[in-house]
Amino acid sequence: MEFNSVHDILDFAISKEQEAHDLYVHLAEIVSRPELKKTFGEFAQMELGHRTRLEKIKAGELPGLPDTVVQDLKLSDFLVDVSPHANMDYQDAILFAMKAEKRAYDLYIALGQATSDAGVRQVFDGLAQEELKHKQFFEAEYDDVILEGN
Numbered sequence: 071m072e073f074n075s076v077h078d079i080l081d082f083a084i085s086k087e088q089e090a091h092d093l094y095v096h097l098a099e100i101v102s103r104p105e106l107k108k109t110f111g112e113f114a115q116m117e118l119g120h121r122t123r124l125e126k127i128k129a130g131e132l133p134g135l136p137d138t139v140v141q142d143l144k145l146s147d148f149l150v151d152v153s154p155h156a157n158m159d160y161q162d163a164i165l166f167a168m169k170a171e172k173r174a175y176d177l178y179i180a181l182g183q184a185t186s187d188a189g190v191r192q193v194f195d196g197l198a199q200e201e202l203k204h205k206q207f208f209e210a211e212y213d214d215v216i217l218e219g220n
Contacts, residue, residue: 120197123197127190171204
């Protein structure tokens with residue numbers, strides 16, 4: 071993928087955040103477990119927050135960034151991919167979410183490397199850390215609920 075400007079990078083990232091939001095909304099609609107509906111709904115709202123942050127950056131504002139570094143548990147690296155479907159069980163839903171957050175993390179790392187603007191790179195690094203935090207949440211849930219039962 072080739073970008074001609076920082077605005078192109080930001081537009082691409084904004085569209086990816088919207089896609090992530092729409093995906094979590096869809097998952098919240100199709101899963102039957104109430105706690106999973108709630109979790110996916112909360113993550114949909116977080117993705118909207120990311121989109122809003124990117125829109126502010128594009129408008130010339132650089133909002134504050136988280137200053138914590140999140141450790142990648144890498145649990146999902148060793149698990150198979152799952153496609154979302156109406157009858158997915160809790161394990162599949164958590165696994166799918168882990169993989170989606172990993173892809174979002176990888177995207178922000180790549181976008182940060184695609185810009186020479188240090189401020190924008192810092193924003194993408196911060197967003198990557200937030201996506202890693204989401205992945206860590208789902209990995210911990212997988213470890214606590216799925217692996218604990220086996």
